[in-house]
Amino acid sequence: MTRAPFTGIDTRDWDVCVGDNNMTYNERHVEARKALLSTSVLKPAVMAVFLGFSAASVAFPGVGHAQSYAFNSVQIEGLNAIQASTVMSYLGFGRGEQVSAGELNDAYQRLVASGLFDKVEIIPRGATLVVKVTEFPLINRINIEGNKRLKDDELLELLQSRARYVFNPAVAERDAQTIAEAYGEKGRIAAQVTPRIIRRPQNRVDLVFEVVEGKNSDIERITFTGNRAFSDGRLRRVIESKQAGILRFLISNDTFDPDRVEFDKQLLSDFYASRGYVDFDAVAVTSEVPAQEDAYFVSYEIREGQKFSFGEITTVSEVEGIDAAGFEGLARIGSGSTYNPAVVERAIARMEKEAQQQGYGFVRVDPRVTRNERDGTLDIEFAIVRGPRIVVERIDIEGNATTLDRVVRSQFTTVEGDPFNPRAIRAAAERIRALGYFANVDVQARPGTSPDTVVVDVDVEEQGTGSFSVGGTYALGEGIGFMLSFSERNFLGRGQYLSIDFSGGLDKRTYGFAFAEPNLFGRDLRLGVNAMYNETTWASGLFDTRSGNAELSLEFPLSETGRLRVRGKGELSDIYNYTGDSATILAEEARGLQFGGGGGFTYTYDTRRDGLASPSFFFARFTGDVGGLGADNQYVKSTALANFTTKAMNEEITLSATVEGGALVSVGGNGSRIVDRFMMSPDQVLGFAGSGMGPRDLAATDDDALGGNYFGAARLEAQFPIGLPEEYGISAGVFGHVGSVFGLDNSPGVDDDFYLRASVGAALYWDTPIGPLRFSYAYPVRKQAYDVEQRFGVSISTGF
Structure with missing residues (x-):
């Protein structure tokens, strides 16, 4: 409840009592006007004044002649649940003070605006002021009836009305509109909500919101006009809204939502801009419900414009002391490549960062674009100029009830006192959104306490970040299993990741634990703690195994697209209960339970990290490990994988090429064991079972698979639509895979040569x-x- 601006009145200076009812303040002035008008001599002269005064008295109850009053006591009538001191605070004047008619009217207006009273009368009676009020009733309880799609708990949280608070009809009407808007967000635009009251004894009421949900407003069809470069199907995969169909019960975005449609326009704009269409415009969006239909038809009218590529890229400096030649290499833009504004933004960020590192503050890089319509190119001149001398006074964060401020602040490269850089602020806003902790993120800059400062306001709306799942699993070759997992992406509001999981069945059990701190010491350093323990029984092979490891790692960036993770680990492995007759496995089983330590690194290169919405990307991963320290065998192990994915035929077909391989080299004299060697999985070369290829002990009764110290695989895949509606998310593909596992240590009589599959x-x-x-x-x-x-x-x- 908002208090009136007049506060601090000490009611002990007043005589507050209950009085009788005489002529009201307004009534006395009505009688005075009648007497005045009854005089025929004055009647014509005062007619205009009377009309004006009457209009004013209707619009502003309680306004009287320009006279003043002084009250020694106040008499309040009609109070039940509200304290007299509350009424006194809204009057706003003290005992014995001279009060004009206008100030008396202001007091009346404050009492009316308080929302506490259904009726208010103010009656001056000599040195006593009589205040007659009729209280609004108190809300006994709030019920919502007729709601099925949205639960009571969801809706009650949205209401301003509260049980045991004063009932206010205007607030109840706003609450009804709020409930209707909540239904609108779920596609029930036709939902109707009516507030009603049931009167109870002691001036109490039950407030009931009657809901008529109406039908779900589905999107029956989404069409595009004006698109030449990309098909309707391709554009429907860009936007968030989806068409409803026979599988509508599986699709959550097929309900019509005007806000989502506006967001889709931005998605289309970003899609076209990243592909060189700088003049793209979503001219209009129409949504209608045709006759005899109960769903929306949404049509986007777009203007694609001309496609542009990068032309000549140059750099100039207009700041004394800065040599433009030292910044040219930071652009990293190739002439002839498709124009993408995100590429330009990242080039600007690199140049401005370099200027700051050289000690130049308040330096800005402006891209100056020259259009070449004939050859479809854009020449970019990066101009290094002096920017306005504006600093960041402070960063204010609101809405984060759970997430700590430092989690949000860690996404800013700018701190209080740094030069204000709008591009850096926008980039920080995108990083905050990418965290996935918030349903909505709004970052705005406003003037600070002086003309050369700004305040950055960050307003966030939190969303759920944890998940708990229980279910069944099925894998070919392993059968039915059970899965239980818990994960939290924003543990205790600290931005930390925590995961505990279990999966297994009759023949296999895996326990896992993972914890990560993504901003160690407030920097882009990811501290990870991982542990895993696995057991298999004879049902999945001719022997039982147990293995486990515990790992401590630290990951950090080496470039915009490359990251390095270094780790130290301890591990154990064992083979037991072998029932076969392979001499190789028998020898490895005899070595017993092995404990060892080691360390290693993983380097990943991913062009998707640069934030560019490109139809092509490249991913590479290389690992190197030293292990077995303290065990009877030391080894060096490495793996590598590279993938290139692109889209062809106006992005209707996705093409993917992947190569990978690995090597395990034993350093001690005992050689590797089957639990350490490579076993090709079914996903690496389709058509073969797990451990279905590679060296085998053909002299053994069961042709036991032994794995190999080396492996290699290559995969070519094409994925394309098959004519089904895009919202179903179903497509087809063809593929060709090749690969092999080979090479063993100390395994006489086993053919471990390279055979291509x-x-x-x-x-x-x-x-x-x-x-x-x-x-x-x-x-x-x-x-x-x-x-x-x-x-x-x-x-x-996985796409790879």
């Missing part, structure tokens, strides 16, 4: 809430006689 096949891809599923059929076209095939496969597709 190959397969071809087709797949269906389905984007589901748990990830992109792949259903594949692969036919091995090259294999060894002892290899184990697995032609049908179901897996979560």
